Amino acid sequence: MTIVGASLSGLYAARELRAQGFDGRLVIVGEEPHRPYDRPPLSKDFLTGRTGEDRLALTDAEETAGLDAEWLLGVRARGLDTRGRTVLLDDGRTVSTDGVVIATGATARRLPGDHLTGVHTLRTLDDARALRADLARGPRRVVVIGGGFIGAETASSCARLGHAVTVVEAAPLPLVPQLGPETAAVCAALHRRGGVELITGTGVGGLHGAAAVTGVALSDGRTLPADTVIVGIGAAPATSWLLGSTLALHDGVLCDDGCATALPQVVAVGDVARVGGTRAEHWTSATEQPRVAVTNLLAGRTLATVRTLPYFWSDQYxxxxxxxxxxxxxxxxxxxxxxxxxxxxxxxxxxxxxxxxxxxxxxxxxxxxxxxxxxxxxxxxxxxxxxxxxxx
Missing domain, CATH: 3.30.390.30 (FAD/NAD-linked reductase, C-terminal dimerisation domain)
Structure with missing residues (x-):
């Protein structure tokens, strides 16, 4: 079996394969060079320095040995040959397999001009390292683009570190899609209470700067001066490596209610999976879907379905x-x-x-x-x- 994606949902899939009796060859492919780590602290305790990298690890040496898996880290999957049941890797290697768990997650959406020094996304450990180093250079004028969970949590952390922070949100209130207009106002109040300026109902027209970012141009004609810009405008499912395969893709890998795709012996879990018409980018889904997905993968048909009650949390101010x-x-x-x-x-x-x-x-x-x-x-x-x- 091959798991493509070495983050939370991939790790849980590996645990389930062993727990449900699979004792064959298990290969885990990960684009990042790191073993599975916990992402929620990246925008909070890790960014503020209250948590070190050693406390982010999701596995220890004992569990790693118990999984008895081949870890192919720091290499990206570039294709899936469903006829030959082969995963193609960027470095030219191929992995032949009897079944595939797709757990490649999602990638941060980007803005034109985000190549400038001082412009960051926050999705991976390396992203968090770069942002933490930038913030450690001294007082910064920070502009956070997007008032969703990542944007709000990062703004909260930056304010806690003593930086001057402005959040720009295109919607009338932050987190309206998740909470609704009646209670989203609570999140706006938390920004104000935390000393952060919140600009709503205004989009971003572009970023200013030659080599380093100097400002954020708003759609209403204003320009916000900035030394550090954090782009938190959502994430897209990491499915580009599956283009050209016969898998059905539409804002994620299309699956039935049991995480099974239309292809035999191929399932998908976590942020990349659209299960029963819904794609959920939450910790709960990433940890609960693998049990059902592995059950169906090993059975060769859908025997179990996901019945997760949507749940999420966020720490702000x-x-x-x-x-x-x-x-x-x-x-x-x-x-x-x-x-x-x-x-x-x-x-x-x-x-x-x-x-x-x-x-x-x-x-x-x-x-x-x-x-x-x-x-x-x-x-x-x-x-x-x-x-x-x-x-x-």
Whole structure:
């Protein structure tokens, strides 16, 4: 078996292959030179220096030995020959295999002009190293393009380090697609509370500078001076290496509800996989999908399906934001615990429920971990009950 992608979902797939009884040759291909590491701290504790690289590792020597895998790191897959069941590598090597787990994740979207010194994305350990070194050079004027999770967390870290930070978000409020307009205002308030300037409803026209970035041109004609620019405008599934194969691709690798593609013995997991019509770039999906995917890979057909309740969290300006469930536009949002005003959450945080047709479909917690955990468990229980056909 071959796993293409040596990050979180690839590691979990390797663990599942061994746990489910596969004892044959296992090859793990990774474009980065690093063994699997934890990405969420990159924009938070690692960037601020509170966590070192040694604490990012997802495996230790004992587990690595137990997996008994061949690690081909620092080499990119460039193609998949589905007829010959062969993975083609950039360095000319080929890996013959009986089955493939596609776990290549996603790559940061970029802007024209991002070749300038001082312009960063934050997706990989090497990205975080470069940004941390830049920020260590002294007080910086930092412009963060994009108010999503990476943008907000990075802005929070930069402000914590004492830099002057401006966030530019094209939407009227940050995180509206994820949280909805009623509660996205909370995130805007956190930026203000953290001393960060938030510019919304305005796009970016380009970057200024010769060798190094000096400013960010906005679509409304203004220019923001900048020494450091962080581009956080989302990520695209890493599927370019699959172009030319017979795999169906559309904003990810198209899979059924069990992570199986239309090709026999090929499954996909994590950020690169569009499972049952949805592609989720969250830690929970990357850790829960591999169990189902490996079950179906080893069986040669779809026996199990993914029933993950969407869940994500974000740490911003000392607050933890947690969300679970399926939000839709038009849902009623009801504050059930704590308080929240135009100035943001109260000292004890709050819990909000999203309701539709008389039932709770999603929950949002800010600095309310116990209440959120209870509400999340209720949602999970409700989902399981609805998934079981009523007894005749």
């Amino acid at each position: 000392g607050s933890r934001i947690q969300f679970a469930g399926h939000r839709r536009d038009g849902d009623t949002v009801r504050l059930t615990e704590g308080e929240c005003t135009d100035d943001g959450p109260g000292e004890a945080g709050f819990l909000a429920r999203y309701e539709r047709d008389g039932r709770t479909v999603a929950v949002l917690g800010v600095d309310r971990p116990r209440a959120f955990l209870r509400a999340r468990r209720e949602l999970q229980r409700d989902e399981r009950e609805r998934a079981v056909p009523a007894a005749l």
